Every structure is written in C-alpha cells, then in structure tokens.
Amino acid sequence: MVSDSSSKRLTIYDLARLAETSPSTVSAVLNGTWQRRRISKKLASKILSLAQSEGYSANMQARALRRERSGIIGMILPLYDNRYFSSIAQHFESEARSRGLFAIVSCTNRDPKQECEAARMMLAYRVECLVCTGATDPDTIAQMCAESDVQSINLDLPGSKAPSVISNNREGARQLTHAILNRLAEEKRRDDPVLFIGGRHEDHNTRERIAGFKQARDEMGLATAEENILPCDYAADKAQAALETYMRKRSTPPSAMFVNSTISLEGIVRGLQLNGYYLDDIIFGCFDWDPLAAAFHPRLMMVRQNVIEMINRVFELIDTPSLESSLLIEVQPEIMGV
Amino acid sequence: MVSDSSSKRLTIYDLARLAETSPSTVSAVLNGTWQRRRISKKLASKILSLAQSEGYSANMQARALRRERSGIIGMILPLYDNRYFSSIAQHFESEARSRGLFAIVSCTNRDPKQECEAARMMLAYRVECLVCTGATDPDTIAQMCAESDVQSINLDLPGSKAPSVISNNREGARQLTHAILNRLAEEKRRDDPVLFIGGRHEDHNTRERIAGFKQARDEMGLATAEENILPCDYAADKAQAALETYMRKRSTPPSAMFVNSTISLEGIVRGLQLNGYYLDDIIFGCFDWDPLAAAFHPRLMMVRQNVIEMINRVFELIDTPSLESSLLIEVQPEIMGV
DNA sequence: TGAGCATGCACAATCGGTTGTGCACGATGT
DNA sequence: ACATCGTGCACAACCGATTGTGCATGCTCA
Structure with missing residues (x-):
C-alpha cells in the first residue's frame, strides 16, 4: 500500500x-x-x-445504480429454526454465490405483515428476483413483485400468481403412512388407529398430507375416522394440548402417529414424557427431518424434503423464466429411517 | 395508479x-x-x-451512493442448522430492522476462505458494520474491516482486533458440570467418571468449557483423568467414533457425559442406540440447546446461551463504538432441565 | 416607500461507477 | 503525399437520490 x-x-x-x-x-x-x-x-x-x-x-451501489442491476437476489423465509428452512437458506445462498449473485434472506415469522414489509425492502434494494418461501400470502407478494417488474417464485407453499416449487406432499405423506402401517403390521397391530396430528386446515401442505395419509390407509383397506385427524396448528404447545384432549377419552396413547412437523413432535413427545408413557413403544412418522431427533427414537421415521433439488429447480426457473404463472413443480421427498 | x-x-x-x-x-x-x-x-x-x-x-442504491451510508449491516455465520446460530441470525435481523437497518447474513461453513470472501462482498456492499460470528479467523476479517474503516464485532468466538461478545463458557460449563455431578450424587453414583466429549482443542470455547468442567469437579473434591477429556471435533461421526474407541476398553457406557454440542450429541446418541444401550440410564449435559432433543431424554440437561442478551450487547457496541479493540464481553448462559 | 425578513420552492453539484462515442496517432496502401 | 484503417485511450452523459445555496414573492414596520 x-x-x-x-x-x-x-x-x-x-x-x-x-x-x-x-x-x-x-x-x-x-x-x-x-x-x-x-x-x-x-x-x-x-x-x-x-x-x-x-x-x-x-462500490456496489454505484455499479448497481448505473447498470440498473443490483446483483442481489432475495428470499423471504418463515423461520430459520428447523433443519428444513435453514438448509433452504444455506443452499440458496451457496447457489446464488456460485452464480455471482448476492443472496439476502429475511425472516418473517409467518406474519403476513412482516412478509410484505420484507418484500418491500427487498424491492427497494432492487433485487433481481424474490423467492418467497412458505409465505402465508404468496399472491400478495407476487403481485408486488409484478408491479415492480421483478420475477418472483414461490417455494414450499404454492401460489397462483408466480411459479411454485414444492415437495410432493401427498406422495410423501402416502409413503410415510405406508411405512407406519407396515411397521404396525409387522407387530401384529395392523388395525390399531393411527393419529394424524399437527398443521393447519387452511394450509395447502397439510391438506395434501392428510389426503396422502387417507389414501395410503385406503390402499391398505383401512378406513380413517375423522376424530383421528387433528390439524391443531404447528406449535408445540398446541400439539401437546391437542394430544392431551384426544387422550382424555382413552387409556393409552395411540400405537402410531403421523406428526406433521418437528415442532409439533416436540410438544407431543414432551406431553407423553410428562405423563409417564414409554415412548419407544410408539411408532412415529414425522413429516420433517431432524437427525438429532431421529437418533433419539428407534422407531421414528421422518420425511426429508429434497432441498437441493428444490433449490436447483428454483434457479432453473430464474434462468429461464416461465411464462406460465401457475406452473407447479413438485419434488419428491425421501423417507428416512424405514 | x-x-x-x-x-x-x-x-x-x-x-x-x-x-x-x-x-x-x-x-x-x-x-x-x-x-x-x-x-x-x-x-x-x-x-x-x-x-x-x-x-x-x-432506489436504495442511489440513496446509499449519495448519502455514503448503505443502511446495511452484515453478519457472517458458520451455519444456520442449529438452534443457537439460527436464533442469532433471527434476533440480529429483527434488532437491525427495528433500527431501520437492513441485515444481510452470510453463511460461511466454518471455512476461512469463505469467511474472507463473504467479508469482501459485504465490504463491497458498504456495510456499516460487520458482525463476525464463530469465525475461525476473526482477526483477519477485523483487519479487512479496519482497512475499509468499517466497524467490526466478534460474536461467539473472541478475537483480538475487535471487541467481542461471547458466552461465559467457563462458568456455563462449571454450572452444567455441577448439575451433572448433583444428579450423579442423588443416585449414589457420585464417584462415577464423567466423560467430556466433543469440540476442538484449538477452539477458545472448548478450552474454557474444559476448564469449567475441571473446576467444578475440583470444587466437589473430584480429580479429572485426562483420558476422560475427548475433544474429538464437533462432527457427529467424529464423536461417535471417539465414543466407540473410548468404550472399547470398558464394558458399559459412562454414567454421565458432558457433550460439547448438539451435533456431537447426535453422533453419541446414535452410537449408543446402535450398540443397544439404554439411553435413559445415562445422564447427559450438553453445551447447546435444542428443545426437541430435550423433550426426548428425561435426563438431558442443556446450556442455553442467552442470545437475546448477546445481540443486545452487540448493538450497544454498534451504538457506542468502543475504543478498546480487545474488549471482551461475557454473557451468562442458562442451564435448562435441572 | 423602501429596507428587512420570512416563506416556499428550484437549481445544480455530487456520490462512484458504466458505456456510447470521438479523436489522436501511427502504420499501411496507392 | 494523401486517403484509409486499426490501435489505444479520454470525454462526457448518464443512473436516482441528497443537499448547500440562491432567488422570487409577499408581508411587516419604520
């Protein structure tokens, strides 16, 4: 110098x-x-x-100003605090980096207001594309982007005003349910009820997973009682409370459960432990993946969504923008621990 | 319109x-x-x-260019994929937002090269401050920032060229160890060996935690054999392998373990399950916090670092930059599940 | 009636790059 | 000796905001 x-x-x-x-x-x-x-x-x-x-x-600001291209690509995300979303952020970042783009990720706590606010900020920073992950209201954001002439893509939850990349929730749930039912059958408890718990009715993914759950039971010649479907929201406390209510009418926990997320699983496991039940007796299928949880429970099967593939699809859409705004790309998840 | x-x-x-x-x-x-x-x-x-x-x-680029202030604040982070780092990112973002700053977080995989590259990008985007979390080489980055006249702050791991905010690792480890030893004493196994496993020798935090571990045993009148200290790196596989080697000489697993991170815990639990040991017999203390893991094991105590307090301290430093570059602020963590 | 002051706004330079265009100079060809 | 062309670079106009300064107008008061 x-x-x-x-x-x-x-x-x-x-x-x-x-x-x-x-x-x-x-x-x-x-x-x-x-x-x-x-x-x-x-x-x-x-x-x-x-x-x-x-x-x-x-000076990137000067460059961006003159070129009228920021070199920035944005993502909004509900939370970082589970393996699914955090690996989405991580792969998004590294893929962006490898294309010479700078990724900015903003966390919006599943709150539509924060989602809009974050989108507005990203648009103010002139992102070249906005990936909208698990948004409660993807169409509003897609609309904002369209008005600013910015490409947007939905991830994890589909929208109607921009192309979407999501997991094949129905098929994943179907396979997970089959895995649960096979385990039950191996233990000669084929006809025991299976409880579906967690998630929200309004939520596209939850509806699809319930459909997959029912379909698998159907394929095994089993009926599904509506009382065994409990979309009590995702939160741990809600799941714990829902399970306690459910069990008030029975003496023992269900032999098997389809749990709709790790956060719901947390409440359920906590509730069962508090009430002194022996966890290892229960067969769990969880639509989410957490290797630490998987290590703890010998009969916990988990759905691992194929994040790498999903991010790749997102960038393919970025490279060759689709004319069709209602395009829906479904990526197959994987069942772990079968 | x-x-x-x-x-x-x-x-x-x-x-x-x-x-x-x-x-x-x-x-x-x-x-x-x-x-x-x-x-x-x-x-x-x-x-x-x-x-x-x-x-x-x-147009934020134009504004930033003219004002010579980007309104952006940066953070580099090793990973998102555990509760500690993800909550750091989350609180950093929301605190930044509440101050009218735009947070950008970049994930560097504990790789010094990626850390530098990310720091360079952030400096090119003219961040007003760079928070350097868990960096393998914080001083190099602090140096880069200093040359660009940008404030930098170390978080989680201390450095010598910028002020640092970290957990009080020694005291946290001391308290966790006391909690483990108390549980052992309750069960009349006071003199059983306790295994410290996970982390790296070179790592400041690991060294401090080992010191706190030894100090607590010392305070209880217990000697600590060096063979019971296994800083085998953090990775799950390494921890699993180290435990298997350790157990080759013994017939039963240790009655209690101090595990240096959730990622190490993952390997250890997996290894014990694979070898058919009954997990609930073992007392675990883990220097990390994961509520799902905590739900699974009735005798797993965890250290929860006070992320909110740490982020607050970081922003205090941003508001009133310290002249002293070697300033070290230690924040007390909390022991969960005692 | 004219100095003095407040009101309400416009002008133009500037931040640091990017890029279309123009120009000087030497070499080549006829 | 003059037209032609390639080489190597400089000029200046942007991009979209911010901000110091200046000026016209109308009002007050001596």
Whole structure:
C-alpha cells in the first residue's frame, strides 16, 4: 500500500490518478471489458496490480445504480429454526454465490405483515428476483413483485400468481403412512388407529398430507375416522394440548402417529414424557427431518424434503423464466429411517 | 395508479413531473426533511399521496451512493442448522430492522476462505458494520474491516482486533458440570467418571468449557483423568467414533457425559442406540440447546446461551463504538432441565 | 416607500461507477 | 503525399437520490 489510511475508500478516480490514466479506462479494466475497449495489455496489468496492492473494491451501489442491476437476489423465509428452512437458506445462498449473485434472506415469522414489509425492502434494494418461501400470502407478494417488474417464485407453499416449487406432499405423506402401517403390521397391530396430528386446515401442505395419509390407509383397506385427524396448528404447545384432549377419552396413547412437523413432535413427545408413557413403544412418522431427533427414537421415521433439488429447480426457473404463472413443480421427498 | 405499467420504475423525477414540482422537493418530502426545507404542508401531502398511489419506492442504491451510508449491516455465520446460530441470525435481523437497518447474513461453513470472501462482498456492499460470528479467523476479517474503516464485532468466538461478545463458557460449563455431578450424587453414583466429549482443542470455547468442567469437579473434591477429556471435533461421526474407541476398553457406557454440542450429541446418541444401550440410564449435559432433543431424554440437561442478551450487547457496541479493540464481553448462559 | 425578513420552492453539484462515442496517432496502401 | 484503417485511450452523459445555496414573492414596520 502506498497512499492509504489518509482519507476514505479508494475509487476508480483515485486509481486513475495513480495509474496516470482515465477513470473510464480503470473501470473497463476492472470489470473485464477492457479487451473490447482495446486497452493495451500493459496498461491493464498496471491498473490491475495497482488495484490489488491498494486494496480497491468497487462500490456496489454505484455499479448497481448505473447498470440498473443490483446483483442481489432475495428470499423471504418463515423461520430459520428447523433443519428444513435453514438448509433452504444455506443452499440458496451457496447457489446464488456460485452464480455471482448476492443472496439476502429475511425472516418473517409467518406474519403476513412482516412478509410484505420484507418484500418491500427487498424491492427497494432492487433485487433481481424474490423467492418467497412458505409465505402465508404468496399472491400478495407476487403481485408486488409484478408491479415492480421483478420475477418472483414461490417455494414450499404454492401460489397462483408466480411459479411454485414444492415437495410432493401427498406422495410423501402416502409413503410415510405406508411405512407406519407396515411397521404396525409387522407387530401384529395392523388395525390399531393411527393419529394424524399437527398443521393447519387452511394450509395447502397439510391438506395434501392428510389426503396422502387417507389414501395410503385406503390402499391398505383401512378406513380413517375423522376424530383421528387433528390439524391443531404447528406449535408445540398446541400439539401437546391437542394430544392431551384426544387422550382424555382413552387409556393409552395411540400405537402410531403421523406428526406433521418437528415442532409439533416436540410438544407431543414432551406431553407423553410428562405423563409417564414409554415412548419407544410408539411408532412415529414425522413429516420433517431432524437427525438429532431421529437418533433419539428407534422407531421414528421422518420425511426429508429434497432441498437441493428444490433449490436447483428454483434457479432453473430464474434462468429461464416461465411464462406460465401457475406452473407447479413438485419434488419428491425421501423417507428416512424405514 | 395513473401512469403505470408503461415503462420502468418510478423515480423522484417522475413524481416531480406528476406533482408539477422539482425533484429536490419530492426528495425532501419523501425523506422527511421537508419541514426543515420549508415545503408547504399542502404540497407535501400532495406529493405523499401521489407517491402512495403510484407505489413509489426509493432506489436504495442511489440513496446509499449519495448519502455514503448503505443502511446495511452484515453478519457472517458458520451455519444456520442449529438452534443457537439460527436464533442469532433471527434476533440480529429483527434488532437491525427495528433500527431501520437492513441485515444481510452470510453463511460461511466454518471455512476461512469463505469467511474472507463473504467479508469482501459485504465490504463491497458498504456495510456499516460487520458482525463476525464463530469465525475461525476473526482477526483477519477485523483487519479487512479496519482497512475499509468499517466497524467490526466478534460474536461467539473472541478475537483480538475487535471487541467481542461471547458466552461465559467457563462458568456455563462449571454450572452444567455441577448439575451433572448433583444428579450423579442423588443416585449414589457420585464417584462415577464423567466423560467430556466433543469440540476442538484449538477452539477458545472448548478450552474454557474444559476448564469449567475441571473446576467444578475440583470444587466437589473430584480429580479429572485426562483420558476422560475427548475433544474429538464437533462432527457427529467424529464423536461417535471417539465414543466407540473410548468404550472399547470398558464394558458399559459412562454414567454421565458432558457433550460439547448438539451435533456431537447426535453422533453419541446414535452410537449408543446402535450398540443397544439404554439411553435413559445415562445422564447427559450438553453445551447447546435444542428443545426437541430435550423433550426426548428425561435426563438431558442443556446450556442455553442467552442470545437475546448477546445481540443486545452487540448493538450497544454498534451504538457506542468502543475504543478498546480487545474488549471482551461475557454473557451468562442458562442451564435448562435441572 | 423602501429596507428587512420570512416563506416556499428550484437549481445544480455530487456520490462512484458504466458505456456510447470521438479523436489522436501511427502504420499501411496507392 | 494523401486517403484509409486499426490501435489505444479520454470525454462526457448518464443512473436516482441528497443537499448547500440562491432567488422570487409577499408581508411587516419604520
């Protein structure tokens, strides 16, 4: 370093002075368009080494302003605090990075207001695309994006105003239910009731999973009583309370349960432990994946959504924007622990 | 909306034309400095309602460029995939938002190269402050920030070139160890060995936790054999392998274990299950917090780091930058499940 | 009636890159 | 010796906001 520490950050004007050339030349060299502009190799390498030694770094705001492209891609996410969403964030980031894009992720707590606020911020920062994950109201956000001429994509939960990438919830639930029923059959408890618990009625994914659950039972020649379907919301406390209510009429816990998320599973396991039931007797299927939980319970089967594939599909949509706004891409999840 | 959908995004120039006034007036009205500039209330509200109805949103790049303040605050994080780091990201974001700052979080996989690369990107986007969480090499990044005149703060792992906010690892470990030893004593197994497993020797936090572990045993009049300290790295597989090696010389698992992270716990629980041991007999203390894991095991005590307090301290440092670069702030964690 | 002051706004420079265009200079061809 | 062309670079106009400054108008008061 020669002339550092004195004032502010280096600009192409400073570099131009140091290299005794013009700012436009410096710019062309630094962003790689110098061959097209017929800058001599000699001057180019002089500028490059100068930029290197002086620790120059381009001002992205200025670049974005002039290019009218921010180089930023946004994602809104309900929460980080489970393996599914956190791996979505992680893969989104690394995939963005590998394409020279800068990913910004904002966490909106399943709150439609925060979702809108976050989307507004992202649009203000001129994101080139907004991926809307598990949004409670994806269409409103898709609308906002459309008005700003920004591409948007729904992930995890489908919407009607932008293409969506989701797991095949019905088929995943069907396979998980079959796995549960097979285990029951192995233990000669084929006809024991199975409790479906967790999630929300209004929620697309929950409805699909219930459909898959019923379909699997149907395929095994089993009827499904409505009292065994409890979409009591996701929260641990709600699931715990719902299970306690359910069990008030019976003496023993169900032999098997289809639990709609790890957060619901948390409440259920806690409730059963508190009431002194022996957990290992119960067969669990959980539509979510958490390796630590899986390690603890020998008969806990889990659905692992294929996050890598889903993120890949998202970026395919980014690369070749689909005209069809109602496009729905379903990715097959995997059943773990069978 | 009157004149939308035709061309690009609205600017203050468009609004000025629509309101029959000048761009500078529009700007002043929209950023709240209009009273100081003696714009009439009438014109101000005309412009405001126009901006509203036309769906104007300021171009943050242009604003940042002119103001020489991006309004962005950055954080680098090893991973999202445990409760500790994900809640750090979440609280950081919401605290930033409440201060009118836009948070960007980048995930660097505990890889020094990725850490540097992410820091470089953040500096290019002119973050106003960079919070460096659990960085393998915090001082290099602090140096980069210093050269760009950007404040930096270390979180979770301390560094020497920027102020640091960390948990009081030693005291947390001491208390957790006491809790383990008390449980053992209750069960008349006071003198049974306790295995410390997981983490890395080189890691500041691991060293402190080992010190707290030894100190607690010391306070109870117990010696600590070095063979019972196994900093085998954090990864689940490493912990599982280390435990298997450890147990090759013995017939039964240790009565109690101090496990240095949930990821290590995963490997240990898996290993014990695979070998057919009954988990509930073992007393676990884990320096990490995961409510789902806690629900599964009745004698699993966990250390919950006080993330809210830590983030608050970080923002206090941002508000009143400390001159002392070696400032170390320690926050007391909490023992759960005692 | 004219100085003095408050009111209400517009002008223009600026932040740091990007990019269309123009121009000087030397080499080549006739 | 003059037209032609390729080489190598500089100029200047943006991108969209912010902000110091200036100026016209109308009012008050001596």
